[in-house]
Amino acid sequence: MSTAAFAATEGRTLPPPVAHGMTLFWPTLVIGLLFLIPFFLLVQVSFAHRDPGGLWSPGFEFTHYQAFLQPLFLETLTFSAFLAILVALAATALALPFAHFLTRMSRRAQVVWLVFLLSTLALSEVLIVFAWQVMLARRIGLSNILVFLGILDEPQSLSPNFGALFVCLIHFVLPYTVLLLYPALSRLDRQVTEAARTMGATNFRAFMTVTVPMVRGPLIAAVLLVFIFTIGTFVAPLVLGRPEHWTLAILIQRTALTTGNMPFAAAMAMFLLFTTVVIAIATAWLGGRGEIKR
C-alpha cells in the first residue's frame, strides 16, 4: 500500500490533529496581530522621514535614533528606568510583609481587605495623582495633620518633589503587588515556617530564609510588573514631580503631540521598549539564577 493510500484510510478513523490545534491557534493569531501590527507601524514610523513644519513621509533613515543620543534623552531614559526600578523594589518590599500578615488574618478580614484592594484598582492613575496633589497641599493637606500633632510648626506644601512622586507611585502600584503575592503566600504550608522556628530561626529569620525564597517566582513577577507599569508613568511626574523628574513618556508625548515629530517620538518609544525588555530579561535571569539544579 502506498503512503498516500495508507494516509487516506487512516484519515477516516483518526480525528484530524490540525483542526484541534486550530481552535487554539485563532485567538493566538488575533492577539498576536493586535500587538504586532501597531508595533510594526511604530517601527516603520521610527525610520520615516520628518517633514519639518508638516508631518512625515515614508522613508528609511536612522536620523531619529541618532538624535536620541543626546544628554537630555539619555538622562531622561536613565531617570525613568531608575524611578521604575526604585518603585518596583520598594513596592514589592512593602507589599510582601503586608500580604504575609494578610494571610494570617481571619478569613473575614482577608476577604474585606481583598475586596478593598480590588476596588482600589478601579481608581485611575489620574484620580490618584490629583488626590495626592491635594493631600500634599499646604492649605488643607497632610501637613495640617502634622501641625496638629505638633510635628510641624506651620503647614507647608509637600509637593512637587521626588518624595511626592515616589509616594504616589507606590500608592498606585501597591494593590497590584499585594494581589500578586497574596495567592502564593496563602498557599504556603505554614508548617514549613514552623519547622524553621523549631530549628532555631526567629520569626523574622524564618520569614527571610524560608517564606521569601519560597515565593521567589511571584516576587520577581511583582517587581517586573511594577517596573513595566512605572517606566511609562506620565501623569504622576507631570503633576507631582519637578522638571528633573520628568520621564521619557512625557518627552515622547510632547514630541508626538506638540511638535508632531512622530518619527522621533516613535524612535524614543523604541528606546524605552528596548530598555524595558533588557531590564526585564535581566531581572528574570538574575531571579532564576538562585534556583538549585533539580
Added chain:
Amino acid sequence: MTDDKPVLEVVRSRPGRTVYRSGRRSFLRGAGALAAAAALPLPFVRPSYAARSLRVSTFGGFFEDSFVARVYPAFTEATGIAVESVSQPGNLQFLVQLAEANRAGIAPMDLCTAGQVTVLRGRNAEVWKTLDASRIPSLDNVAARYIHDGPNGLDAVGAMAWFQTLIVNPEMMSELPDSWAVMWDESLGQVWGASSGGASYLFEITANTFFGGNEVLDTEEGVRDVLAKIGELTRTVRVWWESEGTMQTAYENEEIVGGMYYHDVAGIMADEGVPIVSIFPKEGGVTDFGAWAQPSASTKDDEVYEFIAFTTTPEAQALMARTIGVAPLVPREMTDLTDEEFAAVSSEQEPISLAASARVQFEDMMDQGFTAALRQG
C-alpha cells in the same frame, strides 16, 4: 472644607461649568493622557433630517457642548442648515488622523477648529482647502491677526480667541504686580505656576518681557536666549502645569501665589468666591485663537461659507463671548457687549500674539530646549 472640589471636577468631567474649568483648553497644552482620556474623538452626532447639513468639529468637552447648545441652533435657525457635531481632540493627533482621511478622500467633517500652529502645519501637509474670501462678506469685521492667509490664499478664519493673563492671589500678595517680570523675581521664592511644554506661551511672554517682542524668536540664537531666560524660572516656579486642573488645584490650595492662567476661567473662579485677580501686565496678555478650516476632502463649500459668514457676524461673536467665554474677533464697538461682559473675556490693551511661524520653524528646538532648560535650570 470645600477645597477638594477641583479634583473631582477634573476627573468626573461633569457637563456645564465644571468642565468649562477643567477640560476646555485641553488642546492648548497639547496634553496627552489627560486630554486624550477626556476628549476621545467619538463623534457626537445630532441626527438631522434637514435637506442641507454640515458636519462641524470642535474641541470635545465644554467647547463642543456649548456650540451644540448655543451656536449651532442659532445658525440652523438663521440658515436652515442642520449641523452635525463631531468631537475633535485638541492636539496634533487630530491632524495626523485628518491627513490620513484626506489622503483616502474621506472628510470626517466639513469644518474643523484648528490652533494656530495646526493651521500652519496642516498647510504644509496640504490638509486644508483654500477658502474664497469673497464669499464671506462678514470677513471684513474680523481683525487681521485672526485670519490665516497662506501662499495660496485664505486657509482658515478665526473661530474663537482667548487670553492668558497673570493671575495673582491678592490675599497672598499685597502689592499687585504689573509686569510678567515678577515671575522671575527670586526674592519671592518658588511661588508661581507656569504652563509647561513646548506649546507654553512662556516663549512669547519671555520674548516680550525681556527681548522687546516676538522677533527674537525668529532666529536660532534668539530662541536660545529666550530658553536660557525660561530656565531661570526653575527657581521661582513651583507648579509646571499641563492641565488646567493641576493649576487650579494648586492655586485654590494656596500652593502658589499665582501665575499664567486663562483670563476667562479666572473670572469664573472670582465669581465663585476664590480670591483671584487677573492682571493684563504692561507687556500685554497673551492671545491665541482657534480657526475654522475646511479639510480638502470636504465638498460642502456652500454650507461652509455660510457657517463662517454666520459665526463672524458681530451678533454671533457677542453670543459666543457671553455663553462660551471667548474673546470677540471683531472690534468691540460692533458688538453690544457691556463693559463688564467685554472685560470678562478680553482687553483693549495691545496683546502678545503667538509667534506661530517661529513655532513651526523651531518646533523641535523649542520643545526639547524647554525641557532641557528646566532640567538644567
Added chain:
Amino acid sequence: MQGLRIEGLSKAFGEVRAVDAVDLALPQGQFVCFLGPSGCGKTTLLRMIAGLETPTGGRLLLHGRDITEVPVHRRRFGMVFQSLALFPHLSVAGNIGYALKLRGLHPRDRAARVEELLQLVRLPGLGDRHIDALSGGQRQRVAIARALAQEPSLMLLDEPLSALDAKLREAMQIELRQLQQQLKITTILVTHDQREAMTMADLIVVMADGKVQQVGSPLEVYEKPANRFVADFIGLNNLLPAAAVEPGAVRVGNRLLPVAEVPAGIGWGSAVTLSVRPENVRLKRANGHDHAGLTGEVVFVRDVGNAVETHVRCGESTVIAVFPPRDGIQVRPGDQVDLDLDRRHCRVLVQ
C-alpha cells in the same frame, strides 16, 4: 527530675478546651506515643511542648527547669511535621544543615555533620539532591535527619508517617524505633493509629476530649485498659454489659462469670462493663450439656489467614473470638457454641 514534666497544661480556643489540664511525666530517653482519635487534643499538646502554641494554663518543666515561656526557637527540640515541611527551595543538605547554619557552624563542619546524619538515616551521598527528586520514604528520612541535626533534647513527631503507604509505614516505624533506641533521645510521637503506637512506644498516653485517659506501657494499656474508652479504642475488644455481684464474678445476662477482680468501691448490683479480648475467648461446639459460661449461635466467620475470627450472638450481645486456625475448631454460621472466657483476662470497667 530528668525528662519532661507537664503540669496542668491547658489550651482553650475560645470556648473549646482542646487540652484540659493535662499532667504527665515523661521519663528521659523514652519513646512516648500520644494516642487518640482526631480532635482529642494530642497534636495541640505536642505543639505546646514544641512552643508553637501558647498554653492558656499550666507549665512545662524540662529536667526540672520551667520552659513554658521559652520561645520555640530557643527550645532546641527536633520536630517532624505531618506534611514533613521540608524546604522546597533548598537541597537535601540545605534542609538538614539549616539549623546548623543558623547556629553559625563552619561550612566544613556543617557538611561533615550533614553527611553523618545522612549516613544515620541511610541516605549517604544524597546531599546535593533536590527535595522534589526524592521518594516519599527518602523525604521522611531527610525530615528526620533535619530534626536530629541540632542534637535535640526532645524529638517531636506529629504523625509523620501518615502519608506513607502501609508497607513503607511499617518499615519506617521499625526503623524510627531502632534509631531512637540507638540515640536514646526522648521522643514523642503523635498518632491515631494504635498499632503504630503499640509497635513503637515505651509509654502510651491515651487521650480523649483533651484529657489523658490512661498512661502505660503498650501491654498495660492493651491488657488493662483503665476505662471503657481505652478498652474500646485500643485493639479489637468485647465489651459486655454486666452487673457486679460478688468479688471475683460478674453477671452477664443470666450467667455468672468469674473475673480476675472487681475493682473496689463498686456497689453490688451496679452496672459495669466486662472487657475481654477476642483472643481470650475460647470456643467449643455445644455438646448439649449445661455450660457454665456463655452460649450462643455463630453468626459470622472469617478466616484472615493467620487467625479465624468468629462472631457469636449471645442474647443481646455479640462476642468475638479470635484463634489461630491450627486450633482446629471448625464452626459455621448457625452452629451453637459454648464460650469460655479466660478469667485472668476478664476486666471489669466502671460504666
